[in-house]
Amino acid sequence: MSINLFNTEEINKLKTENYLDLRGLDLASIEGIDVDKFNEMARIMRGFIFSSLEASHSGHPGGSSSKVEQFLAMVLGGAMKFDALEPKNSGRDRVVWSAGHCSPGLYSGLSLIYSALRKVGIDFDAKKIEAVLPEDLLRFRHHDGPQGHIENYYPLSDVATGPSGHGLSAAGGMAIAHKSSGLDTNVWVFMGDAESEEGMSYEARNVLKAVGADNVIVSLDYNHFGIDGDINEVINSPYINHWQGMGWNVIEVDGHNILELVYAYQLAAQKVFENNAPTVVLAHCIKGKHYGKLENTASSHGSPAKHEDYVGIMKGLGFDIQGVEGQVIDDIKFVEEQITDELAKYIEERVNVQRSVISDQNALVEKMKVKLGDRPMVNPLDIKRPSELPAELNFAPGTKVATRKASEAFYLWLMKQTAFFWAGTGDLSKSILTQKAEDVYGEMTVQNPLGRGIRWGIAEQNMAMMSVGMTGDRLPGGFAPVSIFSTYAVFTSMMTNCVRLGLIGNHLNPKNKGFFIMQAAHDGPETGEDGPTHQGMYWMSMFTAYPGIKVYKPLDANETIEMLFYALEKGEPIALSVSRPDTIVFDRSVGNSKPGDAVNGAYVFYESNKAKNQENKKTDIVLAVSGSIPMMNTMKIVPDLEAQGLSVKVLAVTSPQLFEELRKNNPEKANSIFSDDERAITIPIHNGWKGFLYPFILPADYTERGISIDHYLKSGTVDEVYEMAGMTSEEIKNKILSLSFRMNDSE
Secondary structure: OOOOOHHHHHHHOOOOOOEEEEEOOOOOOOOOOOHHHHHHHHHHHHHHHHHHHHHOOOHHHHHHHEEEEEEHHHHHOOOOOOOOOOOOOOOOOOEEEEOOOOOHHHHHHHHHHHHHHHHHOOOOHHHHOOOOOOOHHHHHHOOOOOOOOOOOOOOOOOOOOOOOOOOHHHHHHHHHHOOOOOOOOOOEEEEEEEEEEEEHHHHHHHHHOOOOOEEEEEEEEOOOOOOOHHHHHOOOOOOOHHHOOOOOOEEEEEOEEEOHHHHHHHHOOOOOOOOOOOOEEEEEOOOOOOHHHOOOOOOOOOOOOHHHHHHHHHOOOOOOOOOOOHHHHHHHHHHHHHHHHHHHHHHHHHHHHHHHHOOOOHHHHHHHHHHHHOOOOOHHOOOOOOOOOOOOHHOOOEEEHEEEEHHHHHHHHHOOOOOOEEEOOOOOHHHOOHHHHHHHHOEEOOOOOOOOOOOOOOOOHHHHHHHHHHHOOOOOHOOOEEEEEEEEEEEEHHHHHHHHHHHHHHOOOHHHOOOEEEEOOOOOOOOHHEEEEHHHHHOOOHHOOOOOEEEOOOOOOOOOHHHHHHHHHOOOOEEEEEEOOOOOOOOOOOOOOHHHHHHHOEEEEEOHHHHOOOOOOOOOOEEEEEOOHHHHHHHHHHHHHHHHHEEEEEEEEEEHHHHHHHHHHHHHHHHHHHHHHHHEEEEEEEEHHHHHHHOOHHHHHHHHHEOOOOOOOOOOOOHHHHOOOOOHHHHHHHHHHHHHHHHHOOO
């Protein structure tokens, strides 16, 4: 008698606390699942995969072919919430292709579904919903066709992926946002087995179990091969231990058996283990299934077959193509013709099943309201700066307040304004000062699933990818998750690729543009006692290079608040520099500057009376200063410079990128702050990488005129490290005087 695993008694006999093996079982049929039709769909999908690779002579057949049955069982097997005609419906389940190179698998599946819907007369705007149709496959990997790696605007794809091991973390971020908002959405992940080699995937597995993300379901293509060879040459312990040993639920199946896969996905979606843990479906597969002599080899990973082999492969699958080289469109049409009226109607029925399980968006918003109680249901990106700042965000001039304490106050305030803000650090919350914000709703755990603090642990890569990943989503009601994640500035280099992927996602799908704050704490040489390993002086070079993010470096606590509000209003991600020591909150009564001027990226902090009173307003030198302590040290010696007869203009630089943006959008205002002519008399002063202030000087002059730090220091107090760096007030003064005389001589 066949086994019905939806029978409680029968499933309990087979499963343990977190393990179930379905391989080889005599499983009862499932209503609506016609295995023969699914197998025919699998044959057609492979036909589309192989012909698209023939068209481009480029791509990844191995993993794409081995995931075919997984795709069909997941998408059409009844477990996933998905509407093919409204693929970005906010009530849908999310899908992440962590194996982002398996794009032929996605495109062939979409071609199958949308070709079938077109055949039965369903009307849809393919361009509007980014549907992929069989004729599109001819331009695979070309600028006007389906892209080489998977991007986030396609149906059944919610993250732009490519680098192995990153997708699981991005999916985890989305899962955290949904779970902790009271939603029962699942996040499905297509993943390759070699991705377990990536350290970030370990970090993700660890955190997702800790927070109780039972809404993550990984479909793992266990085919034993990476690009270079057998993964067992790299992973020397039993593979299952890398999941089960970390507390995940494991369901093992034959990855080419439709019925086993459908059971596995439905059981995972129903949370059959009831233990608040995520689930991996360990699908034993053959890499490059049906791909001729490359089947079951590492070589199938990214090596399309030669033409004559391709023709043999297609004929072996039952496609009696003409196989004329260069006429792949005929092959694609032939494959599409295999979608009979009967099969197309069946696919439509399965699509309707998936559509029927999506909840109404208004009902989902109400569900969130009930779950989140009295938390403000406010979209974070709609929050504006109050006309009068609350007392906790206003710092008295003349007092000493670290900029990290200002950001602490802002995050605490913001956490109370919206239900959709998450915060965490790389095991540094009590030092970086996000702990108060995290404590408002507590850390997310199995016991506190609605928490807003995340204990990332010492796992900077995963922290960044999850934090960035959640912001690229939109919850029901259009609510946009916002995150702040932080480590010491010197360690931010470990997060650059994750930030880059998030920025690419923003670029590709601007409707879901994510806003996040990557906080670079303890910036500059101020973490002196720890020595050069912790002195963050060069990190910003990477983030000023990426389009879509700007480095903000406020001078004091009040500027920090103003710049954070500005970033939130713009909705553009930032890398925020904050420092550890208490530094002066500048008195703005002298001069005309105000903290809000920081959002220009640069502003006139001080100007000599001599220059102000002259008709031609001549300035002898401009000091472009970035960093709290450099500004304090510079202002101490301005009177000495003026006593030497120099007319001085001090330019506060808070973000060269913002100032470049101002020059583009409002050149008149930018010129009034800093003109092109002044570049020739400017001396940049920065407590770190000299290139940060390149926009304020002719780069060729920087070696001669720049005052910055271009070497590693040693341990010491703040005063000692600034002395080692040659950036005490006296040394700055001597360098300025020497440089100013040289500049005057050159004139």
